[in-house]
Amino acid sequence: MGGFFSVIWQNLPQLLYGAKLTLFFSVVVIIVATILGLIFALFKISHNPVFKKTGEVYVHIFRGLPLLVEIFYIYFALPMILPLHKWFDPYFTPIAGILALSLNEGAYITEIIRAGILSIGKGQTEAAYSIGMTKYQTMRYIILPQAFKRMIPPLVNQFIQTIKDTSLLSVISISELTRQGQIIISTTFASLQIWTAVAVIYLAMIFTLTGISGYLERRFKIDKR
């Protein structure tokens, strides 16, 4: 039984390095995807037909394709048309990974933000207009603060999904947690121990996120106002 833990213990630095990368990619992707989501959600609810259509097409494409295909497409296919790998050398791999994940998660977040904005009654907008607020002020001070509280639970869900999806970056040799697990197992053959350790580390990250979201929900008294 001592052997069960000793292989984990010996490879812990490598696993934690992987976890650090997983965390890094998760945070960057969550930030980029949220910005994309906000922009395309505003596009989708805009009355300008060009913006509206752009938002719709974006969501259709990036929500419609398997994430793995998106990663392969950006990493392997796109450089055939655009020499991205040369422009971004030597950072093309992480950039491609971040891009693929962000575009994918961003499509889901677009829908979350859009639904949150639309869930705020029309009366709020009209009241804001009636005191002379501009469209921007209405969004910024009246609609988004209320919508944001309602968006917290589905957003946290999506962020959890994002953390898990970073494991797919292992296919383009980004040495995040899952990839580190594979590498360690290829030399130690300790499948049970290493995958157990990997699973525990993922769960720890996700529980932390759930805890933060619980705090946010309480802080914003989400079901109250």
Add this chain to the structure above:
Amino acid sequence: MINAKNVKKSFGKNLVLKGVSLSVKPKEVVVIMGASGSGKSTFLRCLNGLEKVYSGEIYINNVEITHNKTNLNLVRREVGMVFQHFNLFAHLSVLDNITIGPVKVLGKSKEEAENIAMNLLKKVGLEEKANNYPDELSGGQQQRVAIARALAMNPIVMLFDEPTSALDPEMVGEVLSVMRNLAKEGMTMIVVTHEMGFAREVGDRVVFMDDGQIVEEGSPQEIFTYPKQERTKAFISKIL
């Protein structure tokens, strides 16, 4: 002060306002009555540009608000609006509901805006609710806050769209009394309401709308006691 000329408005193929003309003098209180669906709300909403007119002209203080180039945000600062369902900002305290307009739109300092807000809350009898949130207030209280919120912009005219229709009967009085005081102070008001008592006492003129048109107008006395049009008679007999 307000001059609407032959205002038409349609939703799709449905012509909802079929040429409404109304002019309102400073300090005048005009009461609009009419059956549900006759276009009263739509007309009020055209007056502050919440709805775009299909044709016709609306002047507020000699500014044509129906003109493409008019900045509606500037117009709306000067036209206060009170809604049937209050529409208070749900995430803001009573005080913040009232100060957000003066601070963000008029660029007043927070202190100045709060002073104005507290005075207005005193006026509508709700000083002690300044730090409460809308969902902690009764309907009547919420509507009084909504009136204070509109007044904080120092409007030249106040539009009321059935301000007491969503209230329990025992709360109607407190809102009407705030409106009565406002009229006494000389505020120009256009009020959609079916409160006959209020119309008689406060209204300078009653306008009766039916099917997207003004079919009759006159003093409250004339309209309630000697209605000329059949449609007005039928309506009055129903709400009496």
